[in-house]
Amino acid sequence: MIYDKVKYFLLKNAAKIAVLAHKTFDALKTRIKSCSSKYAIYQPAGAAGEYAKYACNFFLGCYGMCKYCYNKQGPRAGLLGKSIITLKACFKSEEHAIEVFFTELFGGNGGTVRPELQKHGIFFTFTTDPCLPETFPLHAAVAAEAIKLGVPIKFLTKFTGWLDSEIWQDLKSIPEAQEYLSIGFTLTGRDDLEPGASSNKARIEGLRKVHDDGFKTFTSIEPVKDPALSLSIIKECVGFVDLFKVGLESHKHYDKAVVTQFVNDLAAIPEKPTIYLKDSIMEHLDGRTRESYGDNFVNADSIS
Ligand code: SF4
Numbered sequence: 001m002i003y004d005k006v007k008y009f010l011l012k013n014a015a016k017i018a019v020l021a022h023k024t025f026d027a028l029k030t031r032i033k034s035c036s037s038k039y040a041i042y043q044p045a046g047a048a049g050e051y052a053k054y055a056c057n058f059f060l061g062c063y064g065m066c067k068y069c070y071n072k073q074g075p076r077a078g079l080l081g082k083s084i085i086t087l088k089a090c091f092k093s094e095e096h097a098i099e100v101f102f103t104e105l106f107g108g109n110g111g112t113v114r115p116e117l118q119k120h121g122i123f124f125t126f127t128t129d130p131c132l133p134e135t136f137p138l139h140a141a142v143a144a145e146a147i148k149l150g151v152p153i154k155f156l157t158k159f160t161g162w163l164d165s166e167i168w169q170d171l172k173s174i175p176e177a178q179e180y181l182s183i184g185f186t187l188t189g190r191d192d193l194e195p196g197a198s199s200n201k202a203r204i205e206g207l208r209k210v211h212d213d214g215f216k217t218f219t220s221i222e223p224v225k226d227p228a229l230s231l232s233i234i235k236e237c238v239g240f241v242d243l244f245k246v247g248l249e250s251h252k253h254y255d256k257a258v259v260t261q262f263v264n265d266l267a268a269i270p271e272k273p274t275i276y277l278k279d280s281i282m283e284h285l286d287g288r289t290r291e292s293y294g295d296n297f298v299n300a301d302s303i304s
Contacts, residue, residue, distance in 0.1 A: 001133045003165035007094075011141035012170075014095045018102040019145050022111065029108035032116075038090045040101040041122060047250060050278055050300060051220075052123030052154065054116070056142075058097050059128040059135050061085040064158055065196035068223055068249055071127060080127055083196075085134040088127075094138045101142055105151065113149045121152030121180075129197075131157040140167050147180035156184040156220055158197035160206040172213060183210045184218040184245075187237070189229040204237060211240035218242060222278065223249030227262035238271045243303060247278030259284040263293060272296040276303050 032054065034043045044055050061082040062071065072081035091097040107114050124130040130139045143153040162168055171177060185203040188194065198206075211217045219241050224230045234244055246266070248254050259281060266275055275297050277290055290297040 001161040003133050003162060003167050004137050005166040005170075008137040008141055008167045008170070011094055011098060011138055012144050014098045015102070015141050015145040018098055019149065022102055022106040024111065026106045026111045027108055028103055030104050031107070032104065032114070037088070039104060040091075040097060041104040041117070044123075044126065047247075047278070047280070048126055050247075051126075051156075051245070053120040055123040055126055056101065057088065057125050057127040058091065058094075058101075058138055059085050059087055059125070062128045062132070063196045064129055064194055066158070067193040070250065085128055085132065097138065098142060102145075105146065105149070113151060118150050118152075121154055121182075122146065123154045123156065125156075129157050129159055130155045131159045131162040133161070136162050136165070136167060140171050143181060144171055144174055147174060147176045150176070150180065152180045152182065154182045154184060154218070156186060156218075158186050158194060158203065160185075160198040160202045163206055163209060172215070178214045178216075182216040182218060182242075183207075184220060186220040186222065187230075187233050188221070188223065188225055189233050190225050193225065200233070204233070207237060208240045211242075216242050218245060220245050220247075222247035223252070224262070224281075225249070227258060227265075231262065231265050234266065234273065234275075235269060238269065238273045241273070243274045243276065243298075245276045245278065245303075246281060248280040250280065254284065256284045267293040267297070274298055276300070 032041055032043055033039055034045055040058060041054055041056050044052060060080055061084050063083045105113055105117060124139050128135050146153055185207050187200055187203055189200050191199050207217050217240060219237060221230050221234060221244055224246065263285060272294060273296060277297060290299055
């Protein structure tokens with residue numbers, strides 16, 4: 001796969017100029033909305049809101065071909081579930097997307113970044129994969145400047161080709177990167193359900209690499225398709241993943257006894273990995289709290 005480094009460096013330059021302009025002249029007041037269609041940064045609602053208080057969507061479409069992809073379901077599937085990648089209609093170009101992003105990031109705050117974004121960070125992304133050859137140059141260019149402003153950036157991906165790109169070499173060389181950039185991979189263990197994505201094995205190796213490079217790592221163990229498989233993946237990744245987010249598939253029936261046993265098995269892992277159980281799991285657990293399974297089971301407030 002070809003990752004366009006020239007495009008990345010041009011976009012990174014555009015991002016630098018945008019930051020300088022906002023630091024000098026920032027006056028345009030903006031608000032962060034819950035709707036994503038007309039903005040770059042927004043506040044996700046529902047299950048997505050459990051992932052992140054703030055997220056950014058620049059693109060639509062993805063060729064991961066995941067059978068369970070939420071973008072291929074519901075009334076907006078025709079728009080969001082495409083296999084070709086396009087910039088959102090509200091952006092005239094990737095340079096324009098950069099302008100919009102930094103206008104929202106500063107928000108007319110007197111030349112400083114919104115404190116809520118410095119506190120909670122920004123998640124990339126819900127409407128495509130952030131690390132495809134088509135999407136990574138823009139995401140990385142924006143991240144390169146945002147982390148210098150102390151804004152935590154989180155990428156969640158199912159692809160690994162970008163780890164060998166010169167774009168990643170540049171991004172990870174930024175002094176603030178280890179502190180402010182977190183890398184996550186989704187792991188279901190079911191390559192057959194994700195035919196367009198990198199294999200789960202490659203993603204696990206990817207996690208190991210970024211951890212060894214000194215970055216914070218997380219995984220999305222979601223959707224849990226086979227609890228025994230998810231359990232074994234978590235055990236395999238314990239030494240190099242900082243946070244496991246675990247959730248069930250929306251609108252699917254799960255046997256309560258199976259879910260209860262799964263969570264008991266997670267609580268019995270001797271290394272006590274940090275685990276966030278999504279609401280889709282909690283609703284099977286008879287009102288028990290996350291903490292009641294151990295100090296390593298965290299609440300949403302401590303991960304966003
Ligand atoms: S990688 Fe993510 S966005 Fe792409 S098809 Fe799979 S679930 Fe959908």
